[in-house]
Amino acid sequence: MAAKSVASPAPAVDEVCQERSIHVEHVAEIRRNVLPGSDALRIATLFSVLSDPTRLQVMHALLSAPTGELCVCDLATGLGRDDTTISHQLRVLRQQKVVAMRKVGRIVYYRLVDEHIRQLLRMGIDHIYEGQSLGGNVISEVVQ
Incomplete structure (x- = not known):
């Protein structure tokens, strides 16, 4: 049986550049500050561990x-x-x-x-409840 290929939806017109243009100074800055693959993998692993409810x-x-x-x-x-x-x-x-x-x-x-893990959790909570309130208090205040 032939495998079906699933095409991802094309990005909306307003989500992509309308004209191909390279900004040399931006590219140079990206290359100076690129996150090494091994570090990206470690961070991705941390976030995957945090993805379980x-x-x-x-x-x-x-x-x-x-x-x-x-x-x-x-x-x-x-x-x-x-x-x-x-x-x-x-x-x-x-x-x-x-x-x-x-x-x-x-x-x-x-x-x-450590405090980094506590901050990650608090920031996640703050982000999902941004602007919402609970009994007159902003929800992010409850966790702190």
């Missing part, structure tokens, strides 16, 4: 935790998920250096690894 709920719970850290049981119960699901998601987040853990006896506590 369950992982984002885990991260948000950790961001909102009064002490900044939570154990698997509290995360699972609070999110209405089973321990296995949450443990798996935490393992993925830990492998990508998004969360860190500490063990106290038989209990394992997780926290967001």
Whole structure:
């Protein structure tokens, strides 16, 4: 059976240049500041890890935790998920250096690894709720 090729829709006329023109100074600046492929891959991997709704709920719970850290049981119960699901998601987040853990006896506590991760999450929340309000407060204020 022959494979069907799916053509992507053509861009709208107002989305592309109407005349082919190279701005030498812009090209030179792009080349001076190009993001190396290995760095682009690492950033893409980080964003792909953040693309899972369950992982984002885990991260948000950790961001909102009064002490900044939570154990698997509290995360699972609070999110209405089973321990296995949450443990798996935490393992993925830990492998990508998004969360860190500490063990106290038989209990394992997780926290967001640093302020960069907290800022990424807050910026994502701010972006999706931009201009919306919740009971008179801008939603982004709730998370901070």
